[in-house]
């Protein structure tokens with residue numbers, strides 16, 4: 508789905524050019540669910556924006572959905588099949604109702620009025636917003652607005668959805684709902700790239716990629732990242748109490764493939780032990 512080799516990105520910051528991405532090698536296959544993390548300013552958003560053609564790489568090669576993103580025509584095509592859901596729910600709505608907003612994305616796509624309407628309502632229903640199709644967007648909650656952004660992706664039949672810290676402005680309940688929805692979409696065949704700083708979301712990922720100062724410094728499973736890579740200490744991540752307890756468990760012989768990453772996993776491990 509995404510194949511980045513020796514990818515570089517340089518942007519202009521006033522008069523100066525700034526190297527934002529350096530020598531990135533990352534391959535995401537169709538059907539994967541991958542988490543991307545890293546400190547503020549490490550280059551996560553810039554990287555995902557290159558993946559859907561919003562930013563143009565300065566060097567290296569990048570293909571997305573089988574298309575070479577060095578060509579401008581390909582970048583427009585990729586913007587349809589690889590969709591981004593951004594952090595701010597307010598920043599991504601155009602229409603005054605959810606129905607209008609989803610339909611707007613389908614305009615100029617050579618789709619008949621009837622099909623547009625059917626696809627819009629179907630996407631809103633799948634995103635749990637069928638009952639709010641004609642409600643004013645201004646009255647939607649943050650979580651509902653993110654669902655609306657996802658409905659837009661579904662209506663466009665996106666092959667891949669990139670969630671760029673899409674739950675960071677939501678309350679815990681909405682955050683869990685949107686996260687669970689991304690997992691459901693993945694089970695139904697959508698490739699997902701989930702940008703996050705949250706431990707419980709990294710723990711749930713099959714694969715985690717870590718950015719630091721524009722470089723990809725880790726690509727692997729979350730347990731190895733937190734227990735064996737030494738990276739969290741090198742990157743000065745705050746140590747989670749669960750990992751601290753997990754290290755003691757390991758020292759006393761706990762199987763390394765069952766070391767806890769989250770409070771829930773720790774609780775389960777302790778219940779089994781007692």
Ligand SMILES: Nc1ncnc2c1ncn2[C@@H]1O[C@H](COP(=O)(O)OP(=O)(O)OP(=O)(O)O)[C@@H](O)[C@H]1O
Pocket residue numbers: 518519520525527545546547548549550551552553554
């Ligand atoms: N349009 C731009 N022009 C110039 N510099 C930029 C631009 N966009 C991002 N940068 C710079 O590129 C670097 C990486 O920023 P980016 O937003 O990709 O990081 P991030 O990891 O997503 O950060 P955050 O978690 O805060 O969103 C930063 O130093 C940022 O200031």
